[in-house]
Amino acid sequence: MNDVKLAVLGGEGTGKSALTVRFLTKRFIGEYASNFESIYNKHVYLEGKQLNLEIYDPCSQPQKAKFSLTSELHWADGFVIVYDISDRSSFAFAKALIYRIREPQTSHCKRAVESAVFLVGNKRDLCHVREVGWEEGQKLALDNRCQFCELSAAEQTLEVEMMFIRIIKDILTNFKLKEKRRPSGSKSMAKLINNVFGKRRKSV
Numbered sequence: 172m173n174d175v176k177l178a179v180l181g182g183e184g185t186g187k188s189a190l191t192v193r194f195l196t197k198r199f200i201g202e203y204a205s206n207f208e209s210i211y212n213k214h215v216y217l218e219g220k221q222l223n224l225e226i227y228d229p230c231s232q233p234q235k236a237k238f239s240l241t242s243e244l245h246w247a248d249g250f251v252i253v254y255d256i257s258d259r260s261s262f263a264f265a266k267a268l269i270y271r272i273r274e275p276q277t278s279h280c281k282r283a284v285e286s287a288v289f290l291v292g293n294k295r296d297l298c299h300v301r302e303v304g305w306e307e308g309q310k311l312a313l314d315n316r317c318q319f320c321e322l323s324a325a326e327q328t329l330e331v332e333m334m335f336i337r338i339i340k341d342i343l344t345n346f347k348l349k350e351k352r353r354p355s356g357s358k359s360m361a362k363l364i365n366n367v368f369g370k371r372r373k374s375v
């Protein structure tokens with residue numbers, strides 16, 4: 172069974188837990204405990220495969236170095252980056268997170284190909300008090316090779332589900348690319364034997 176690890180990140184109160192809980196239970200409960208981090212497990216059947224999905228929902232810790240993200244970058248196969256369309260500062264936070272994930276020096280982390288990233292403008296039901304335009308979200312996503320959507324965890328079950336499915340599919344595509352780039356077991360063993368014994372023979 173494939174393990175798929177997804178981290179849901181974003182500014183405080185943007186709706187990370189609401190999105191995760193909506194996806195897992197199809198419900199919106201309004202208030203979510205925010206003083207502890209959680210890893211949720213769900214079995215998902217997709218593209219003919221049974222997947223063990225793990226979703227990391229952090230607690231907001233203002234004292235934590237905001238963009239260090241080191242453990243998340245090593246752990247996750249993909250990221251959902253959430254901002255609140257009615258809160259411009261949460262968009263700036265999301266931007267900084269995306270830049271951190273796309274920084275070249277983070278490429279030594281677990282992935283051989285770029286991580287899947289989905290930028291989500293949450294709280295679309297609050298568009299009458301919107302502070303971030305749809306085009307701004309779309310541009311940030313395009314410029315940084317992310318998928319993008321606006322939705323409302325409070326009002327939309329299907330859209331939330333589709334967003335999670337789309338990023339899981341991207342992660343599975345990345346797994347396939349990684350698999351292609353890795354030399355097969357027998358080939359790499361042959362290479363190893365050649366390197367060791369081939370070199371020795373030459374020096375005799």
Ligand SMILES: Nc1nc2c(ncn2[C@@H]2O[C@H](COP(=O)(O)OP(=O)(O)OP(=O)(O)O)[C@@H](O)[C@H]2O)c(=O)[nH]1
Nearest residue numbers: 183184185186187188189201205231294323324325
């Ligand atoms: N109007 C509206 N409110 C939402 C939506 N999603 C979440 N909320 C509300 O926003 C508040 C924060 O939601 P959470 O899911 O706890 O946000 P969070 O990002 O997990 O919060 P922290 O872990 O504290 O950073 C709660 O009061 C939610 O009810 C949405 O789509 N629309």
